[in-house]
Amino acid sequence: MRKTLDNLPSRSSPLSLSMRWSNFQRRYAPYIFVSPFFILFLVFGLYPSLFSLYMSFQSWTPSDGWGRWKYVGLDNYTFTLTDPMFWRSMWNTIWLGVVSGVPQHLIAIPLAFVIHMMLGRFKTFVTAVYFLPYITSSVAIALIFNTLFATHNGVINLVIAHLNTWPLLGALLPDQNINWFTSANVKYAIALVVIWQFTGWNVLLYLSALQAIPKDLYEAAAVDGASRVQQFRYITLPLLRPMMFFAVSLTIIGNMQLFEQPFVLLNGGASTATPGGQTVTMYMYRTAFEWLEMGTAASIAWILFIFIGILTYLNNLIFGRAARGVD
């Protein structure tokens, strides 16, 4: 770098304007071209993150105005980590993460395999259909499910009531309308919405991974007399591992940050079912914007960040190593 700079004519030497311009371009244009990302990242990524880290050591009520904060050390962290409401929402989040996360993959992998193997020209159409929920607004989805889950005239309860009249199945089902919006039941409602919304996304991920598996492996297996199930078990699953690692990581991160679906289903936290369905991010939102405890909310964000980091690391231990082993 030094050398190129030395080779350039010094500033004082008489240079034509166009030469100077082209020198300037050569030297700085690349920086200008890459700058939008860095500017956006600094403004909307790094700055808020660092600010929230700073805020997590302060006590601040935003309605007091800018700058009226007070250093409190680790108080916010000790408060949050000993807060029963935080732990309840953490438990809700983990419960939802597992109950809505695991089925997504258990459904998506075989489904992707079936779509990949069988459907031929309908593949694109079917994939698009499964993907549709993913790109639909979460708020719209939650509003629709709110209507479907309604206690007295919701379609889901009407279906259950109808199934009740069937001989064998009826015995297994409750004979009264289920109130989905009680503290105990609302978790299942939220999990169902999340599974419905994100399974298609995982199908797409697994499909793309399946397409990368060489066809001749299957052909060779078929020649050796392996059945479809055996092919799935011994070829597809092991080769899907890297994608499983990636997809499960995304699910962990997404589910730990679950917000819109419970927020809208619980009427923004105004519902009486709130304690049973409140996730960590909802709790953080309420701490910040309803109780105006910005410092505490920032500490919740950082605790959640660390927690997601640990889970991703564990996931890496389980899937990641195996994935690398196969590679």
Place this chain on the structure above:
Amino acid sequence: MKQALFLAFLMLFSLGLTQRTTLTVAVFPNLDDALKAQLALFNKKYPNVEVKLVIQQYADHHNALTTALATGQGLPDVAAIEIGFVGRFAEGQGFEDLNKPPYNAGQYKRLFTPYTIAQATSFDGRFIAMPVDIGPGTFFYRVDILQKAGVDPRNMLTWPGYIAAGRRIKATTGAFLIADAADVAWINIFATTPANTSPYFDEKGNVIVDTPRFVRAFELAKNIRAAGLDARIGAWTNEWYDAFKKGTVATQFSGAWLQGHLQNWMAPETKGLWRVQHLPEGMYASWGGSFYGIPTASRNKALAWELIKYITTTNEAQIAAFRAIGAFPALLSAQNDPAFSEPVEFLGGQQARLLWRDAARRVRPLKANKYDRVAYEIVGTALSQVLDEGKDIPAALAEAKRLIERRMR
């Protein structure tokens, strides 16, 4: 000559420029409809003031206001504040203290329904917003359902009588007594608060959510739930509106404003089927209300104050809001308007406004506490644990007390 004309024109033009001021007012629906009606009158008096409305949904409005207060940026000149937020904003430093000059709002305080003044006053005595409308709590009931069940609404004026009537209504008509048993607990908590304290804190700021007041309120709700008399429907959901439309719920406790909502959009087809009476056991409570305050960062404070004074202290403005959306005036003199003795057709011609006025004047003044909102949500959680999860009442309230105390750091 030409030059003189041009100069004169220029002078007039610049005069117009300097005099024409824009005032921004942030407001939420449907208070904006009331405000628009009031602005038409205000502009007759102040033709050179252009009022720009920033309208956002209820939650967004208060979030935006909080963010703007935090950064001191993007604040309106006048901000509408709903009762749920006024206590918190009062405890912050973001609004002008209207007690002080040049506002000297002290002289207007006696013009308003007394309890509203306490609501907008901080613990250290600052008065941050002028009340514009109030929500005296009332007992709405479906006269057709009660008649079918052979229930006299007067027998529902004690809580045991209310529950007994509920059993009869459920048995004879199949209708639920109330949408959510929790409402009975809340109205009991609010209405039994001693004067000049917060519902959840005594005058020294101690948490009192485990006192007999709360135990009784929780017990009543639990009894109603246990008897299967509530439809377990949350407020402001489609099912709630549907229950009012179809008449699957016989009664509802709410602010007077519920009549406007029922009539305008929730269940207009039930016109004539509703009636109101006072709450059971001589209880009176405030259920909602709105205020206008001036953010400290406002650039047009003098004019902002003129506008607020106009919409809150003049009869014509208050009546305009009342006619537009049924917003019940906070201004006492406006409550003497002849419109108040007019029969309300939606309520089968009942002179309901006189009843609400009576209720409003009997509501005890409550004091806002910085932690009211936290306490409200924690008690709400305790209530749903009792109702939905079968938690023991004293245990739930003791836990709530502990959780609130933890937050008061």
